[in-house]
Amino acid sequence: xxxxxxxxxxxxxxxxxxxxxxxxxxxxxxxxxxxxxxxxxxxxxxxxxxxxxxxxxxxxxxxxxxxxxxxxxxxxxxxxxxxxxxxxxxxxxxxxxxxxxxxxxxxxxxxxxxxxxxxxxxxxxxxxxxxxxxxxxxxxxxxxxxxxxxxxxxxxxxxxxxxxxxxxxxxxxxxxxxxxxxxxxxxxxxxxxxxxxxxxxxxxxxxxxxxxxxxxxxxxxxxxxxxxxxxxxxxxxxxxxxxxxxxxxxxxxxxxxxxxxxxxxxxxxxxxxxxxxxxxxxxxxxxxxxxxxxxxxxxxxxxxxxxxxxxxxxxxxxxxxxxxxxxxxxxxxxxxxxxxxxxxxxxxxxxxxxxxxxxxxxxxxxxxxxxxxxxxxxxxxxxxxxxxxxxxxxxxxxxxxxxxxxxxxxxxxxxxxxxxxxxxxxxxxxxxxxxxxxxxxxxxxxxxxxxxxxxxxxxxxxxxxxxxxxxxxxxxxxxxxxxxxxxxxxxxxxxxxxxxxxxxxxxxxxxxxxxxxxxxxxxxxxxxxxxxxxxxxxxxxxxxxxxxxxxxxxxxxxxxxxxxxxxxxxxxxxxxxxxxxxxxxxxxxxxxxxxxxxxxxxxx
Numbered sequence: 095x096x097x098x099x100x101x102x103x104x105x106x107x108x109x110x111x112x113x114x115x116x117x118x119x120x121x122x123x124x125x126x127x128x129x130x131x132x133x134x135x136x137x138x139x140x141x142x143x144x145x146x147x148x149x150x151x152x153x154x155x156x157x158x159x160x161x162x163x164x165x166x167x168x169x170x171x172x173x174x175x176x177x178x179x180x181x182x183x184x185x186x187x188x189x190x191x192x193x194x195x196x197x198x199x200x201x202x203x204x205x206x207x208x209x210x211x212x213x214x215x216x217x218x219x220x221x222x223x224x225x226x227x228x229x230x231x232x233x234x235x236x237x238x239x240x241x242x243x244x245x246x247x248x249x250x251x252x253x254x255x256x257x258x259x260x261x262x263x264x265x266x267x268x269x270x271x272x273x274x275x276x277x278x279x280x281x282x283x284x285x286x287x288x289x290x291x292x293x294x295x296x297x298x299x300x301x302x303x304x305x306x307x308x309x310x311x312x313x314x315x316x317x318x319x320x321x322x323x324x325x326x327x328x329x330x331x332x333x334x335x336x337x338x339x340x341x342x343x344x345x346x347x348x349x350x351x352x353x354x355x356x357x358x359x360x361x362x363x364x365x366x367x368x369x370x371x372x373x374x375x376x377x378x379x380x381x382x383x384x385x386x387x388x389x390x391x392x393x394x395x396x397x398x399x400x401x402x403x404x405x406x407x408x409x410x411x412x413x414x415x416x417x418x419x420x421x422x423x424x425x426x427x428x429x430x431x432x433x434x435x436x437x438x439x440x441x442x443x444x445x446x447x448x449x450x451x452x453x454x455x456x457x458x459x460x461x462x463x464x465x466x467x468x469x470x471x472x473x474x475x476x477x478x479x480x481x482x483x484x485x486x487x488x489x490x491x492x493x494x495x496x497x498x499x500x501x502x503x504x505x506x507x508x509x510x511x512x513x514x515x516x517x518x519x520x521x522x523x524x525x526x527x528x529x530x531x532x533x534x535x536x537x538x539x540x541x542x543x544x545x546x547x548x549x550x551x552x553x554x555x556x557x558x559x560x561x562x563x564x565x566x567x568x569x570x571x572x573x574x575x576x577x578x579x580x581x582x583x584x585x586x587x588x589x590x591x592x593x594x595x596x597x598x599x600x601x602x603x604x605x606x607x608x609x610x611x612x613x614x615x616x617x618x619x620x621x622x623x624x625x626x627x628x629x630x631x632x633x634x635x636x637x638x639x640x641x642x643x644x645x646x647x648x649x650x651x652x653x654x655x656x657x658x659x660x661x662x663x664x665x666x667x668x669x670x671x672x673x674x675x676x677x678x679x680x681x682x683x684x685x686x687x688x689x690x691x692x693x694x695x696x697x698x
Contacts, residue, residue, distance in 0.1 A: 123349060123350040123351075124327045124328070124329075124330055124348070124350075124351070125327075125347060125348055126302075126325055126326045126327035126328070126347045126348075126349065127306070127307055127313075127326040127347050128324060128343075128345060128346055129306070129313035129317070129324060129325045129344065130301075130313060130317045130320075130321065130323035131345050131368075131654070132320070132344045132345065132368055133342065133364055133365040133368050134299040134300035134322045134340075134341075134342040134344075135339075135342070135358070135361060135362065135365060136300075136339075137278055137279070137336075137337050137339060137340070138334045138338040138351075139271075139278035139281065139336060140282070140331060140334055140336050141269065141271070141280060141282035141283075141289070142331075143283070144266060144267075144269070146223075146260050146264065146266065148223055148260075150220070150224055152218075152219045153219050154219070158215055158216055158219070161225075162212055164263055165211055165212070165215065165225070165226065167262075168226075168263045169202055169259065171262045172202055172255070172258045172259050172262050173199055173202050175258065176198050176258070177195075177199070179292060180192045180195035180196060182292070183195060194251065198255050201233075201252060201255045202259075205427075207229060207233065210229045211229050214229065222263050223260055223263045226256060226263065227256070227260060230252060231256075233252045233256075234252050234253055237249035237252060250284060250306075251286075253286070254286035271290075271292055271294065271298070274294040274297045274298065276297060277298075277299055278297060278298060279298075279299050279300045279340045280298055280300070280301050281334045281340070282304070282331055283304045283305060284305050284306055285303060290312060299322075299342075300316070300323055301316050301321070301322075301323040301325070301342075302323070302324050302325075302327060302334075302340065302349050303323075303324075303327065303330070303331070304326075304327055304329060304332075305325065306326055307325060307326060312325060317648065320650075322342050322344030322345075323342075323344055324342055330349060330351075339352050341353050343364075374657075375653035375657060378653055379408075379409070381656070383645075383655075383659050384660065385660070385663050385664045386661070386662060387665065391643060392412050392413060392415075392450075392622070392643065392645070393412055393645050393646075393647075393652050393655060393656055393659075394406075394412060394413040394414055394416075394452075395411040395414055395649040395652065396414075396415060396418070396624055396647060396648060396649075397414055397417055397418070397442070398421050399438075400438055400441040403441075403442055405650075407445075408649070409650060409652040409653060410656065411449075411652055412450075413450040413451065413452075413646075414442065414449070415452055415624045415628075415644055415647075416454055416646050417439075417451060417452060417453045417454060418457070419435075419438075419453060419454060419455065420456060420457055420458045422434065423458060423464055424464070426466075427465060428466050429467075429491065431494075432497055432498045432501075435498035436498040439453060439498055439499055440501075440502040442502075442506070443502050443503070443507070446506055446507075447506070448507050449506075449507065450507045451506060451507065452508075452622075452646075453508060453509065453511065454511045454512075454551065455485060455495055455510065455524075456481070456484075456485055456492065457480070457513040467484075480514065481513040481514035482514050483514065483520075485524070486523050493530065493531050496527060496528050496531040497534065499546075500535055500543070501535065501540055501542055503542050503543035503546050504542055507543075508543065509546065509547040509549060510548045511548075511549045511550060511551055512550045512551070513551045513574070514554060515551065515552075515564070517560070518560075518567055521550060521568060525548065525567070547569035548568055548569055549571060549572060549619075550564060551572050551574040551624070552564075552571050552573045552574065552578065553575075553577040553578045553581070554577070555578065555581055558607075558609060558610050559606070561609055561613035561614065565617035565619055570619050570620050570621065571619065571620075572621070572623065573610055573622070573623040573624070573625065574624055574625050575625025575626065575627035575628070576625040578603070578606065578625065579596060579597070579625075579627070580596065582603060583595060583597065583600060583603070597680035598627045599632070599633060599636070599683040599687075600680045601677065601678065601680070601683070604636065604640070604671075604675055607637070607640060608671075608675065611640050611641045611642060620644065621641075621642060621643055622644030622645070622646055623637065623642055623644070623646065624646040628645040628655075629647030629648055629651030629652075629654075629655060631655060631658050632687045634655050634659065635658060635662060635670045636671045636683075636687075637671075638662065638667040638671075639666075639668040639670050639672070670690065673686065674686060
């Protein structure tokens with residue numbers, strides 16, 4: 095395959111990484127999840143948390159008030175500590191990064207949590223630490239049961255608050271990363287928001303953790319700080335000692351402990367090449383995402399709050415392909431008002447300056463519960479009463495949201511997207527509510543974009559198969575690969591025992607994606623993708639060749655995907671996609687993409 099000149103030089107550098115890494119895999123290493131790109135080489139700083147021993151003895155009635163007071167004092171002390179951390183984080187990392195501690199404080203102030211702990215102390219006659227431990231575990235279990243990967247990872251935030259409370263109750267000192275004086279790679283079972291907020295940013299070169307995923311807090315912070323991170327390594331914290339030499343490869347999700355001299359030399363070279371690649375990628379910010387033969391696609395970012403817009407623009411996003419609105423509904427005890435939602439959507443619309451913004455309607459319910467909505471108990475909440483299903487049963491909720499989106503559409507280029515659609519009747523019912531909202535605003539004399547585009551997330555296999563039917567009712571599709579892959583392959587992506595079966599390049603997944611794109615184009619609409627697969631550089635040539643119109647991803651992934659696109663012709667991408675579609679296994683397809691890399695190296 096011949097790669098033309100132009101932007102292909104830095105793609106060559108990137109593929110040299112992969113090629114050379116393949117050569118050194120004979121060394122003893124740990125494989126995890128590549129959470130933040132880059133290569134770091136340094137000594138390990140192993141973060142060991144002191145074991146918290148819960149007192150399970152019962153107390154007498156006369157001790158109840160004392161234990162409740164101990165709990166209340168721990169809450170106050172924890173809040174004061176978090177306020178200081180929040181202030182420091184805001185000064186050193188920006189207001190948006192400090193928001194996580196605002197959420198932590200809200201957890202501490204949650205009346206449900208406070209009252210449940212007190213009730214346990216009173217009714218069960220147990221000590222404050224035991225009551226807190228039990229209640230926090232209940233809260234954590236709710237988050238860990240959630241289907242949305244980002245929401246599931248928020249369990250770590252609740253654990254962090256709980257750990258702080260327990261340490262303050264038991265007077266256990268906190269181990270701080272603020273005292274690090276040497277350049278190190280932090281190794282831990284996990285890193286809490288408090289850990290990362292307090293660490294010495296100039297000394298920490300990267301993270302390696304036992305647990306976590308790409309959306310875990312440590313991964314998000316690592317990408318924000320632009321330092322390498324590998325998570326989900328299993329047992330690195332127990333197999334590494336302070337002072338061990340560690341190679342942290344955030345590009346390929348590999349950590350090598352005490353490497354031999356040959357391996358160390360090769361990775362030092364790769365580290366320098368990565369630095370050069372980053373310098374080249376920075377030059378792409380203002381350039382379009384177009385192939386060498388001038389075929390244009392759109393690269394957009396996924397966001398959760400208006401504060402995420404800056405990162406999207408800094409990385410060259412041409413739009414917002416997914417605005418997750420459920421965060422407006424979390425950490426509160428009532429539904430957000432129309433005006434509250436309007437202000438949030440308006441802020442994003444104005445910040446994006448006429449660049450398109452796709453707002454996903456409320457994707458919550460079943461596995462993602464809100465305290466002020468009465469959700470039924472379900473045996474399988476992943477397939478339960480949630481997202482568009484819940485909203486259609488509670489039309490007043492979605493109508494309020496649609497009114498807010500419509501009002502904000504006068505301030506930018508907004509689009510509406512319904513999640514978890516499985517059949518055409520759901521789209522028609524949702525659009526009927528949208529029309530009611532439009533008529534109400536017209537009667538009230540409130541302006542809005544009367545031609546606002548409406549689309550759906552294709553994340554259920556039924557929707558992917560029936561895409562030709564659904565295309566007749568919408569203006570666009572956005573493929574949610576996280577759930578589409580999970581549902582199609584019957585694999586819980588958070589289950590460590592079967593995580594290896596979660597394969598984005600599975601032939602069935604590629605065929606479903608092809609079907610969706612072809613159905614959309616036949617019916618004159620476009621298709622985007624907002625799942626993690628959209629930001630996967632190995633999948634990018636195939637998706638480009640299949641005709642994907644828009645790629646929406648974590649903001650930091652945009653430069654790399656743009657480089658891939660700008661280094662290929664559309665004809666080359668189509669050939670890659672065609673060959674991949676005719677392969678029989680995910681492993682064959684993945685190996686084929688590596689073979690393409692080798693061909694690129696040979697042609698330069």
